[in-house]
Amino acid sequence: MKEKIYATIKALEEIGFTEIYLLENNQCSEKKMALAELYRTMEAEGRCVRYEGSNGYVLGEGNPCSPVIFVGEAPGEEEDRQRRPFVGRAGQYLNAKLEEVGLRRQDVYITNVVKSRPPGNRTPTAQEIASCVSYLRKEIEIIKPKVIVCLGSTALEGVMGRKMPVTKARGQIFTYPFDSGIKVLLTYHPAYVLRNPSADREFTQDLKKLLEILSSA
Ligand code: URA
Numbered sequence: 001m002k003e004k005i006y007a008t009i010k011a012l013e014e015i016g017f018t019e020i021y022l023l024e025n026n027q028c029s030e031k032k033m034a035l036a037e038l039y040r041t042m043e044a045e046g047r048c049v050r051y052e053g054s055n056g057y058v059l060g061e062g063n064p065c066s067p068v069i070f071v072g073e074a075p076g077e078e079e080d081r082q083r084r085p086f087v088g089r090a091g092q093y094l095n096a097k098l099e100e101v102g103l104r105r106q107d108v109y110i111t112n113v114v115k116s117r118p119p120g121n122r123t124p125t126a127q128e129i130a131s132c133v134s135y136l137r138k139e140i141e142i143i144k145p146k147v148i149v150c151l152g153s154t155a156l157e158g159v160m161g162r163k164m165p166v167t168k169a170r171g172q173i174f175t176y177p178f179d180s181g182i183k184v185l186l187t188y189h190p191a192y193v194l195r196n197p198s199a200d201r202e203f204t205q206d207l208k209k210l211l212e213i214l215s216s217a
Pocket of ligand 1: 073091
């Protein structure tokens with residue numbers, strides 16, 4: 001890839017080009033700006049639960065033009081420290097699994113339902129989830145992915161607005177209730193797989209299913 005770019009630059013120089021500008025896809029920069037505006041609004045409104053003792057909101061990150069959003073539950077200790085989603089042990093596992101199936105973290109978008117770290121990493125309550133859900137919906141509306149991957153049951157509750165046991169519904173494909181063009185795939189939370197290594201095989205299967213959906217969409 002790099003060699004091709006160098007060869008193209010060299011060829012352009014040879015025919016007289018002295019400066020080359022790379023312009024970002026317009027649509028992506030519009031999405032980036034809309035997300036930045038959304039996060040400013042979220043900070044200003046303070047409606048999404050901001051737990052005492054946390055360092056504040058951990059915002060979504062990644063490629064806003066990606067056809068995939070991964071949604072987690074809430075930031076953990078390392079995420080709270082770095083103010084970035086999925087950068088602790090669960091995040092490292094997720095990154096490795098993405099690479100295993102040929103995806104790169106920087107090519108997808110990663111966010112959480114609840115945007116700050118619950119005390120002791122406890123599961124957010126239904127009320128706490130509800131306080132943040134409108135911001136998650138806006139993120140989805142801006143990004144307009146083809147697929148939302150819910151990592152665990154809290155993510156599914158935030159995205160679909162209903163509870164379902166992961167063991168029963170994992171691997172299933174749902175339709176996002178607010179945009180019928182978006183598919184929702186439920187898989188395990190990476191932290192669950194770290195605690196239950198036998199779930200790794202199913203996690204891989206689910207990522208492969210994601211690739212199938214993407215290639216057929
Ligand atoms: N678990 C989550 O649900 N989200 C993170 O960002 C990290 C761990």
